[in-house]
Amino acid sequence: MPSRWLPLSLTLAVALAVGACTADAPTSGGSAAGAVSTQPTVSSDDAPRLSVEVVSSSFEHPWDLGFLPDGSILVTERSGDIKRLESIEPGAPVWHVQATLEDLGARGEGGLMGLLIDPAFEETRRFLTCQVHLEATRPADVRVVSWVLAEDGKSARRAKELLTGLPVAQSGRHSGCRMALDATGALLVGTGDTAVASIPQDRTSLGGKVLRVSMDTGEGLPDNPFASSSDPNERRVLSYGHRNIQGIALDGQSRIITAEHGPSFDDEVNVIKAGANYGWDPSRGGESTAYDESVPMTDRKRFPDAVPALWTSGDMTEAICAVEVLKGPIWKDHEGTLVVTALKGAKLLFLRPGADGAIESVAVPMATDGEFERLRAARLGPDGALYVTTSNGGADKILRITPAG
Numbered sequence: 001m002p003s004r005w006l007p008l009s010l011t012l013a014v015a016l017a018v019g020a021c022t023a024d025a026p027t028s029g030g031s032a033a034g035a036v037s038t039q040p041t042v043s044s045d046d047a048p049r050l051s052v053e054v055v056s057s058s059f060e061h062p063w064d065l066g067f068l069p070d071g072s073i074l075v076t077e078r079s080g081d082i083k084r085l086e087s088i089e090p091g092a093p094v095w096h097v098q099a100t101l102e103d104l105g106a107r108g109e110g111g112l113m114g115l116l117i118d119p120a121f122e123e124t125r126r127f128l129t130c131q132v133h134l135e136a137t138r139p140a141d142v143r144v145v146s147w148v149l150a151e152d153g154k155s156a157r158r159a160k161e162l163l164t165g166l167p168v169a170q171s172g173r174h175s176g177c178r179m180a181l182d183a184t185g186a187l188l189v190g191t192g193d194t195a196v197a198s199i200p201q202d203r204t205s206l207g208g209k210v211l212r213v214s215m216d217t218g219e220g221l222p223d224n225p226f227a228s229s230s231d232p233n234e235r236r237v238l239s240y241g242h243r244n245i246q247g248i249a250l251d252g253q254s255r256i257i258t259a260e261h262g263p264s265f266d267d268e269v270n271v272i273k274a275g276a277n278y279g280w281d282p283s284r285g286g287e288s289t290a291y292d293e294s295v296p297m298t299d300r301k302r303f304p305d306a307v308p309a310l311w312t313s314g315d316m317t318e319a320i321c322a323v324e325v326l327k328g329p330i331w332k333d334h335e336g337t338l339v340v341t342a343l344k345g346a347k348l349l350f351l352r353p354g355a356d357g358a359i360e361s362v363a364v365p366m367a368t369d370g371e372f373e374r375l376r377a378a379r380l381g382p383d384g385a386l387y388v389t390t391s392n393g394g395a396d397k398i399l400r401i402t403p404a405g
Helices: 012-018 329-334
Strands: 003-007 050-059 062-067 073-077 081-085 094-097 112-117 126-135 138-149 156-166 178-181 187-190 209-213 237-240 245-250 256-260 268-272 320-325 338-342 347-353 359-365 375-380 386-390 396-403
Touching: 050 081, 050 094, 062 375, 062 386, 062 396, 073 112, 112 178, 126 156, 126 178, 156 209, 178 245, 187 245, 187 256, 245 338, 256 320, 329 396, 347 375
Parallel strands: 062 112, 245 320, 320 375
Antiparallel strands: 003 359, 050 396, 062 073, 073 081, 081 094, 112 126, 126 138, 138 156, 178 187, 187 209, 209 237, 245 256, 256 268, 320 338, 338 347, 338 375, 347 359, 375 386, 386 396
16 A cells, blocks of 8 residues: 555544544644544545655755756755755755855754745845854854855855844754745744743744744834734734744645644644734743643633644654645646655655645655655755655755656
C-alpha cells in the first residue's frame, strides 16, 4: 500500500498503527475542543503516490528556500550560510553566497531561518531573511533583513534591517520564524514566544504572533486590526496567542494558514483571522511567571473567543514545520491539499480540506514516511513540483516531489 488516508479525529499515533478507522476526538490539552466540528469521513480515494528525486545533498540544516527567475534556488542554512543551487537539475552546482553575517547567532532553534524572495526580484534583486542578531556575542533579537543579490549571484549586499526587536531566547528556543506574503502583498512573519510565559498574550511584544507589515518599511499597515494603537509593535500584530509558528502559507481561498509546534501534545494548523487570539497562555492569565506547558494550546475556557485549530496532532506531537498548499495541474485532484512537514515525525502530512474548508482527511504518503528522516522546508517550485528540505545535520537534501505515474 503506497500511502494511507486517515480520519482526522484519530490521533496520529493510533492512526499510523491501524491505518484507518474511527475514534473519539483527541482530548489532551483541551485545545482539540472545537478544532473539528463534524466527524470527518475516510476518503475512498487513494492517497497520493509520490515520486521523490534528490536534487542535492550539499546542505547542513537548510531552513528555507526560494526560487529565482533564472532557475536557481536560494537556500538559508541555520548555521549562518546562504547558498545558491544553480538549477533544479539533480547534481547542479551549489555556490556559497558571500554576505555579511558576522552578527548572526546560531544556537538551538535559532540562526539563519526564513527566506522570502521579492515577487519583483527581476527589478529589485531583493530577498529577505529572518535571523538571530548578536550583540557582544549574545543573542539580542530576531530580525528581518533585506538583501540585494549581485547580478552574478555570488554575493548579497545587506540593504536594510527591515524589522527588529523580535524577542529571542539565549538558548534559541522558540525563535520562529517563517515569512510569506498575503493576497495584498503585505509581509507576514510568524514568530515564536521564546518560552517566556507572558509573551504570547502581550500584544506589545512581537513574539508568539503573526505580524503583518509593509515589505518596504517594516511598519504595521493601516488596515491591521490594532492599527489605532499607540504602540508600534501592537500595530504590527495580525494575530496573537501563538506558541512557536514554524510555517505560513496562503491557501486557494487566500486564507492565511500556519503550522505551529505544540508542547508534548497538539501541534496545530491554524487559519489566521485578523485580531484573533489563538489561546496559548503559559502564564495562566498572568498568575505565573513560570512557563507552564501543561496548559491547553487553545485555552477556550480562559479565552472563550480563542480560535480553535483547523487541525491538531492530538495527544502527541510530530514537531510539524513548514506548510505549503498544492497548486497547479500536475496535482490534479489533490490541488488545494495542505502539505505539512514533520521534524520529529519524519514525514509529510497531506491534509485535505472539504468544500467548507474543514479538514476531511489526513494522508501519510509512504514515499516520505521516515525515508528521509527530519523534514523542514516545503515550497512549490515554478515547475509545480514540491521542494522539501531535510534537517538531519549532515549531507542534508533538497527533494523534488511530484505525483507518481
